[in-house]
Amino acid sequence: MRTQIHLRWLILGPILGLTVIISGVVALEELQPQRAPADFAVDGLPPLAIDDAPACIRRTDADPGDLLDGFAAGGRVASSQITACPQAWDGRDVTFIGEAIGELIRRDGGVWVHVNDDAYALEIGPLTGHRQHAGFNSGLPVWLPDGLHEQIAGVGRPEQRGDVIAVRGVVHRADPDDGGSLTIRAQSIDVLDESRAVHTPFHGIQAAVAGALAVAAVASLGWARQRRRR
Amino acid sequence: MSTMLRPGADDLKLIGFYLGKVLLGLGLVMLVPLAVAVATREWNAVSEFAIGASLCIIIGMVSDGMLATRRQLTWAHGMVIVALAWLIGAVFAAIPMYLSGRFSHPLAAMFEAMSALTTTGMSVIHDLDHTPIAEDFYRHLLQFAGGQGIVIVVLSLFASGGSRVASLYVSEARDERILPNFIRTARFIFLVAGTFLVAGTTALTLALLAAGFTPSRALYHGINLFFASFDTGGFSTMQASMLYYHSMAVEIVVMVLMIAGTFSFGLHFALWRDDPREVLRHLETRTLAITSTGFFIAVCYGLYRAGTYDSVEAMFRKGLFTLVSAVSSTGHQVNVGDTYLTDWGVLAPAAIVGAMAIGGMASSTAGGIKAIRVGIAFKTLVHDIMRVLRPDSALVVTTYHAGRRRILTDETSRAATTVLLLFIGSFLVGAIVGLLYGDHDITQTMFESVSVGSNIGLSIGVVNPDMPKVLMAVYIVQMWLGRLEFVAVFALVGYVLSLARRRSHA
Numbered sequence: 001m002r003t004q005i006h007l008r009w010l011i012l013g014p015i016l017g018l019t020v021i022i023s024g025v026v027a028l029e030e031l032q033p034q035r036a037p038a039d040f041a042v043d044g045l046p047p048l049a050i051d052d053a054p055a056c057i058r059r060t061d062a063d064p065g066d067l068l069d070g071f072a073a074g075g076r077v078a079s080s081q082i083t084a085c086p087q088a089w090d091g092r093d094v095t096f097i098g099e100a101i102g103e104l105i106r107r108d109g110g111v112w113v114h115v116n117d118d119a120y121a122l123e124i125g126p127l128t129g130h131r132q133h134a135g136f137n138s139g140l141p142v143w144l145p146d147g148l149h150e151q152i153a154g155v156g157r158p159e160q161r162g163d164v165i166a167v168r169g170v171v172h173r174a175d176p177d178d179g180g181s182l183t184i185r186a187q188s189i190d191v192l193d194e195s196r197a198v199h200t201p202f203h204g205i206q207a208a209v210a211g212a213l214a215v216a217a218v219a220s221l222g223w224a225r226q227r228r229r230r
Numbered sequence: 231m232s233t234m235l236r237p238g239a240d241d242l243k244l245i246g247f248y249l250g251k252v253l254l255g256l257g258l259v260m261l262v263p264l265a266v267a268v269a270t271r272e273w274n275a276v277s278e279f280a281i282g283a284s285l286c287i288i289i290g291m292v293s294d295g296m297l298a299t300r301r302q303l304t305w306a307h308g309m310v311i312v313a314l315a316w317l318i319g320a321v322f323a324a325i326p327m328y329l330s331g332r333f334s335h336p337l338a339a340m341f342e343a344m345s346a347l348t349t350t351g352m353s354v355i356h357d358l359d360h361t362p363i364a365e366d367f368y369r370h371l372l373q374f375a376g377g378q379g380i381v382i383v384v385l386s387l388f389a390s391g392g393s394r395v396a397s398l399y400v401s402e403a404r405d406e407r408i409l410p411n412f413i414r415t416a417r418f419i420f421l422v423a424g425t426f427l428v429a430g431t432t433a434l435t436l437a438l439l440a441a442g443f444t445p446s447r448a449l450y451h452g453i454n455l456f457f458a459s460f461d462t463g464g465f466s467t468m469q470a471s472m473l474y475y476h477s478m479a480v481e482i483v484v485m486v487l488m489i490a491g492t493f494s495f496g497l498h499f500a501l502w503r504d505d506p507r508e509v510l511r512h513l514e515t516r517t518l519a520i521t522s523t524g525f526f527i528a529v530c531y532g533l534y535r536a537g538t539y540d541s542v543e544a545m546f547r548k549g550l551f552t553l554v555s556a557v558s559s560t561g562h563q564v565n566v567g568d569t570y571l572t573d574w575g576v577l578a579p580a581a582i583v584g585a586m587a588i589g590g591m592a593s594s595t596a597g598g599i600k601a602i603r604v605g606i607a608f609k610t611l612v613h614d615i616m617r618v619l620r621p622d623s624a625l626v627v628t629t630y631h632a633g634r635r636r637i638l639t640d641e642t643s644r645a646a647t648t649v650l651l652l653f654i655g656s657f658l659v660g661a662i663v664g665l666l667y668g669d670h671d672i673t674q675t676m677f678e679s680v681s682v683g684s685n686i687g688l689s690i691g692v693v694n695p696d697m698p699k700v701l702m703a704v705y706i707v708q709m710w711l712g713r714l715e716f717v718a719v720f721a722l723v724g725y726v727l728s729l730a731r732r733r734s735h736a
Binding site: 021086087102105106112128135140157176178182207216220223 | 238239242246272273274276277278280281283284285287288289291294295296298318321325328329331332334336356357359360362363441443444468469470473475476478481537538539540541543544545547548565566568569572573694695696729
């Protein structure tokens with residue numbers, strides 16, 4: 001009988017413990033202090049030039065160029081529209097708006113910069129201090145020749161939303177100067193919104209729990225050592 | 231029936247004792263990003279890692295103090311410990327991830343943790359490009375811990391007795407013993423990993439400096455890229471993956487590291503002993519060389535037919551990198567988002583699926599069915615054909631080279647083809663569950679299922695932060711099964727059933 005009780009606790013104990021830990025972690029995450037995501041919305045953006053961009057999944061029949069008959073040169077386009085049918089956009093003159101992210105990668109004659117046009121870039125700001133999940137980042141690499149990239153003062157990083165720029169340039173489905181990548185080669189840029197620091201609210205409750213658990217961890221080291229000696 | 235397993239309290243104590251050791255090791259791993267978070271003054275990340283590490287250490291110490299037993303480790307224990315270690319390890323590894331607030335729900339954080347530990351590299355993180363440095367570093371470090379086999383790493387450090395650890399080593403799908411003693415084998419694995427860590431990170435940092443990065447950013451990207459490449463993980467510091475770097479030099483170094491990660495530690499040992507002939511003669515090397523050449527031709531022909539690239543150089547560069555990324559089960563991408571689907575035609579992605587399914591070599595950090603099994607399955611087929619074609623009285627003997635010359639036995643053939651079939655079954659289940667939601671067609675769900683089940687990480691968009699929870703759970707199981715190559719997980723299921731039967735009989 002005693003063995004049965006022992007066995008039961010060896011099974012139920014870890015399950016109960018794990019449940020308590022997971023519940024505690026979920027509660028802590030929900031207690032994160034928040035800021036208003038709307039602070040980072042970029043105002044006055046022009047609308048996308050077309051609503052229904054073609055999707056070219058395994059398209060082998062129609063001439064993809066015909067798919068964009070209604071698109072006027074220099075119209076605004078989203079990265080998701082271009083990646084949905086790169087062949088249709090090849091050589092098109094477009095306006096692409098997004099956040100300069102990561103770094104300006106310097107090369108002879110200019111820089112490469114990745115430009116994200118997702119919700120974190122244009123609507124809600126970096127996912128720090130708010131709980132509005134908006135999925136993966138999405139964007140395109142942009143080549144900025146000398147004379148253009150100097151306008152960019154800050155790029156997106158942890159705790160920083162980078163400059164939001166409007167790039168006027170040409171889409172290259174397979175850019176020969178970048179090993180065949182899908183790129184935009186800029187002809188002009190405008191900075192629509194300057195880079196801004198993102199304040200991360202300090203999670204005091206989480207810090208307190210961490211401190212208490214750290215003390216318990218140190219104590220458990222001593223306890224286990226003593227028990228082993230015995 | 232009398233020979234069936236009847237696990238008792240002592241068995242559970244033994245399992246709990248070793249699981250505690252693994253969690254203790256995981257806790258120590260978390261102290262590294264904690265130090266990074268302190269250095270970068272990311273205070274919320276400091277508390278996330280402090281909580282994760284403390285919980286792991288407390289459980290490790292409590293199990294050490296309360297569950298110590300004189301009972302000897304058996305093969306069954308080894309299998310159960312390893313299967314549970316990867317599952318529970320993923321749960322605890324997910325704690326700092328979930329506290330970061332970058333995951334839709336706890337299951338998504340566990341998906342990310344399992345993906346990291348199994349070196350799959352599929353990600354469901356929101357807003358990766360603004361992720362704090364320490365949190366991003368942690369994702370990559372977990373790939374290193376998982377790739378080197380966290381169970382064997384931890385137990386070779388904390389446990390004594392090579393023969394006892396042997397069962398855990400084999401259970402972790404690393405059945406190639408390089409040195410006579412398993413502890414020494416594990417330490418050789420450390421040596422290889424440590425050497426590549428220094429050389430690979432240096433090479434990547436230099437390549438990134440040449441590519442136009444600042445020194446501090448080059449080092450940061452270099453370390454993370456090393457973890458993701460050598461351990462064939464495939465996570466990236468930026469959502470754009472390899473496309474972000476615009477550098478052929480970086481791509482070449484990454485390809486070398488991916489290939490090094492694909493090699494079994496046995497072949498690393500042969501190279502270490504200056505015995506390149508062993509590498510050339512090995513069945514796995516030959517199988518990979520033949521299949522990869524075939525897939526590369528198919529990829530190039532597919533890209534040519536799709537008209538994706540204007541130049542041969544671009545076609546070779548993109549095609550070769552993606553193929554190496556698939557064969558090595560790394561999953562680094564050189565294309566934007568879903569353009570594998572929208573701009574690569576049909577044949578090239580199909581060839582990539584084939585390469586992903588085969589994967590790399592056994593006893594390496596790579597995933598997939600493994601070249602040795604494909605080679606043995608092919609040899610078995612040839613053997614059976616020869617037996618049919620020759621007179622009944624003729625003795626047909628088939629041999630292959632794997633460390634030494636070996637005779638192909640029925641047992642070897644059966645073991646290889648069984649696991650091969652289990653992998654195919656796993657791919658089909660994942661693809662069918664993906665189809666149930668009606669958002670994707672069979673080619674898309676099959677691509678993703680093979681990528682997940684083979685621990686690859688290439689994606690055409692089925693895996694995303696908002697994917698259905700049931701599909702996410704299925705993919706977690708696929709990653710777990712793929713990493714442990716089924717046997718340890720089946721042993722765990724058998725163990726749980728035995729336990730339930732014992733309790734119902736009591």
